[in-house]
Amino acid sequence: MCLLTEDVIKVKExxxxxxxxxxxLMVAVTDASSIDVFGISSTDDYLLKEAHFYREQFQITDAHLEKxxxxxxKTKQEFIECKKLKSTIFSHSAKIPMLLKMLGKSSPKVNVILLPLLTAVTSDAVSFGIAMKFLHVALNAAVEDARKINGFTQSDN
Structure with a gap:
């Protein structure tokens, strides 16, 4: 199994x-400019790569889950379901607002009012606020999954 202690998980978090x-901030700057400043072809892809990086840090990549x-x-899917892992959703290509909605982290008010305004302002790009929210959700899901895999409960925190 994973060799992460609760203290290691906290430090990594x-x-x-x-x-x-x-x-x-880097995503927002890239979105606001018409030039690909940081070599980011798609902000959604970039944010998904960052979410994958979080999973790597907590040893919960697809390869780790297979092991x-x-x-x-068990099969990987059985293991994911048994442990009720959430961070695996970030291995799928999807639009960031869709992933937040799937995880129940996006309110209808944000989707209906704020998102169209933000996308209009940033030419359909992911805003700083949405990127921040997504990255926090991705990190929290990875931390929670690492704790589940390692047998830590919320009361152990």
Whole structure:
């Protein structure tokens, strides 16, 4: 199984939180400019790569999940369902607002009122606020999944 202690998970979580605003700012700057400043072809793809990086840091990539599942005599999907893992949703290509909605992290008010305004202002690009929210949700899901896989409960925090 994964060799992460609760203390290691907490330290990694704090370090990754420090990356969130920088990543969101870089995405926002790229979205606002007509030039691909940072080599980002798609902000959704870039944010999904960042979410995957979080999963790598907590040893919950698809390859890790295959190994954990095999160790328990389950398929990867059975393992994901048994542990009720959420961060695996970030391995799918989808639009960021759609992923937030699927995780129940986006309010209808944001989707109906704020999102059209933001996309109009940033030419259909992901805004700083949406990027921040997505990255926080992705990190929280990865941390929660790492705790589940390692047998830590919320009361252990």
């Amino acid at each position: 704090e370090e990754l939180k420090n990356r969130i605003w920088k990543t969101a 954990y599942a095999s160790d328990e005599g």
